[in-house]
Amino acid sequence: MNLKKLAENYPKDFFNYAEKILDSYFGNIFITYRNEQILYVNERMANSVHMSKDEITNMSLAELRAKKLWLRSVSQEMYDSQKHPFNAYNVSKYGDELFTHIEPIFDESGELIMSAQFSIPRQMLTSFSSYIDTEKSNLDQYKDIVKYLEVQNTFSDSIICESQASKFVFEDARYFGSIDGTVLICGETGSGKDVIANYIYKNSKRAEQPFIPVNCSAIPSELMESEFFGYEKGAFTGARSSGKPGLFDMANNGTLFLDEIGELPLPMQAKLLRVLETGEFMRIGGLKQVKTNVRIIAATNRDLRQMVSEKTFREDLYYRLNVMLLLIPPLRKRQEDIIPMAERFLRKYNQKYNLKRILTPELCQCLLDYQYPGNVRELKNLIERYAITGHLDIVSSPESSNNPTPSMIADVQDNHLPFHEACALFEKQYIQKTLDECRGSVAKAANVLGIHRSLLYKKIAKLGISRTD
Numbered sequence: 001m002n003l004k005k006l007a008e009n010y011p012k013d014f015f016n017y018a019e020k021i022l023d024s025y026f027g028n029i030f031i032t033y034r035n036e037q038i039l040y041v042n043e044r045m046a047n048s049v050h051m052s053k054d055e056i057t058n059m060s061l062a063e064l065r066a067k068k069l070w071l072r073s074v075s076q077e078m079y080d081s082q083k084h085p086f087n088a089y090n091v092s093k094y095g096d097e098l099f100t101h102i103e104p105i106f107d108e109s110g111e112l113i114m115s116a117q118f119s120i121p122r123q124m125l126t127s128f129s130s131y132i133d134t135e136k137s138n139l140d141q142y143k144d145i146v147k148y149l150e151v152q153n154t155f156s157d158s159i160i161c162e163s164q165a166s167k168f169v170f171e172d173a174r175y176f177g178s179i180d181g182t183v184l185i186c187g188e189t190g191s192g193k194d195v196i197a198n199y200i201y202k203n204s205k206r207a208e209q210p211f212i213p214v215n216c217s218a219i220p221s222e223l224m225e226s227e228f229f230g231y232e233k234g235a236f237t238g239a240r241s242s243g244k245p246g247l248f249d250m251a252n253n254g255t256l257f258l259d260e261i262g263e264l265p266l267p268m269q270a271k272l273l274r275v276l277e278t279g280e281f282m283r284i285g286g287l288k289q290v291k292t293n294v295r296i297i298a299a300t301n302r303d304l305r306q307m308v309s310e311k312t313f314r315e316d317l318y319y320r321l322n323v324m325l326l327l328i329p330p331l332r333k334r335q336e337d338i339i340p341m342a343e344r345f346l347r348k349y350n351q352k353y354n355l356k357r358i359l360t361p362e363l364c365q366c367l368l369d370y371q372y373p374g375n376v377r378e379l380k381n382l383i384e385r386y387a388i389t390g391h392l393d394i395v396s397s398p399e400s401s402n403n404p405t406p407s408m409i410a411d412v413q414d415n416h417l418p419f420h421e422a423c424a425l426f427e428k429q430y431i432q433k434t435l436d437e438c439r440g441s442v443a444k445a446a447n448v449l450g451i452h453r454s455l456l457y458k459k460i461a462k463l464g465i466s467r468t469d
Contacts, residue, residue, distance in 0.1 A: 028098070028119040035079045036061055039114070048096060048121075069093045075115060078102045082112075090119070097122035159195065160344065163336035165329045169196065176324045177203025182276070184261075184321045185299040187328030190377030193299040196328060197257045206295055209254030212247055217263035224268045226284050235285025248281055248292045255295045261321065262302035262313060273317045296321070331372040331379060338372075338379065339364050345380050349387035357387050362443030362453065369444055370394045392447050428463040431456070435465065 007014040019040075022029055028045035032038055038057050046053045049069045056064065065073050071091040078086035086102040098119040105114040161170050176183050177200045185193045194213065201211045219227050226235075230246030247256060258264075264272065275281045276296065280289040298321050307313035331338065342359060350357055359367075363386075372378050386392045431449070438444040442460070446453040459465070 025118075026124065027121075028117075030075070030117040030119070032061055032075055032115050032117070034113055035075065035115075038064060045119075048092060049094070070098075074100050075102065075117060078104070078115060079112070099125065159199070160337045160340045162340050163334040165334050166337055169326065169328055170199065172326055173199050174203050176200050176326065178205075179324070180205060180295055182295070182321055182323040183297045183326060184304075184324070185297065185326045185328065186304075187299075187301060188330045188375055189301045190375035191301075191328045191330055192376050193301075193328060194257070194259060196326065197259075197297045197299060200297060201255045201257070204255065204295070206254050210251050211255045211257065212251040213257040213259060214247055215259050217260040221265050221268070224265070225271065228268070228271070229281045229283050231284035232286050235283070243283070243285075246281075246283065248275065248294055249290075251292075251294045253293050255297060258296060258298045260300060261298040262300040262304055262307060266312070266314065269314045269317050273314060273320060276317075276320050331375040335368060338367055341376065341379055342367055342383050345383040346387060349384050353387055355387055357390065360443075363392050363447070365441060366392055366394060366438075366444040366447055369439060369441060391450065394444075394448075424463065427459070428465060431459060431463065432465050435460075 022040070023043040025042055025044065028048055029040070029042040030038070030045055031040040038059060038061055041053055041056045043053065046056055049056075061075070065076070069092060072088065074086070074088040074090055077088065078084075084104045086104075088100045088102075090098045090100055092098060098121055100117060100119040103116045103118075104112050105116065107113050159170070161167055173196050183197075183200055185196055187193050197213070198211065201207060214227075226244065226246070228247050230244050230249055233240065233243040235243070258272075271281070275292065275294075278289075279293065280291055282289055304313050304318050304322075308315045308318050339359070342364075346357055346359060349355070367379070367382075374381070382392065382394060431445070434445045434448055435442070438448060442456055443453055446456040449456065
């Protein structure tokens, strides 16, 4: 049922409900007919002039005006000016400052027959303003909380933080995100420097602005200046006729992530330093400096201090970058992260390749025993290969191999044994070496040898092979 049907079917109820609604309005309501009669005032309006509703509605408009309850007769001014709608400032006899808005109501012929006047005391507006400021402050806090939770939810699918070392890193990264300064991230290849950089960006005040990642080693030295700073139209032969924006243009007001910063040639280091110090750069072919507002996050797997001593990295740039330093430990020093990472990667590749691989306790032990020179990137590749092939092809060290060594073959040849005995001796030495490399782990050795664990146990017993932990 809508209002029209309610009025038709229950006219008395409709009037009572309408009156209750109007009385609940926070300001004053004053409705007149043809600038002569007072049709309605709400409770708040009557109270503001110390009269009852009935007292006011039993008077004519002229009688009410004669009481001089207000400094101005704004309804008369509205009728006289024919200005619709009409807004005015008024003061009551009792000192209330009122901001008034009058809405005219016309009949079908266009004649003004009624007016609805709404007034709000200045004191109430002041309270509203204070309330709005408080609510806006609270809303900003809520937005910050929502933003923080969104960041956490976004990164929960890509970040493993089980080890204490990782927790320290992400605590620092979150803190660095809140401070709009330059960050230098140092860590081995594949340790997740790009993930940390993105995490800092997502936790920063620039999170709504661009995040531009750049692999410094992937840009040819002769193109670096144009890539970083762009160029004006006609700057050189082969240049675009419209010119080209550079990385600092694209990242303006946002974050520029310079990965492998140690690969920048010295001339480019000098230009980057100038931008960091002045906040300005010049495009190739340009005639004026361009202002930029960019936060720099740099990352490297190289020892920049050693490079400074070798004169291959500018000392002033190093100190300019090294405002907030974040050291990422290698995966081998974050053992608690290995299995959760492996499980997450495996879920991803099982879904991608429509497989149902699992990590058995033996395979998990193999993963924990490995040193990961390639860090998280290597672990990810190992798990993808395992998902596809069903074999976890890892050994204790990069130099280890399940291929026969020259010394093994020499031992067999030097003894001049019968063929079957030579085969048994070679097999024993081969398995023994593999077990030693796997620190006595049968499961890992079996995986390296490509045989089932139960078969390896039988061979160990049959050949009299010792297991050392």
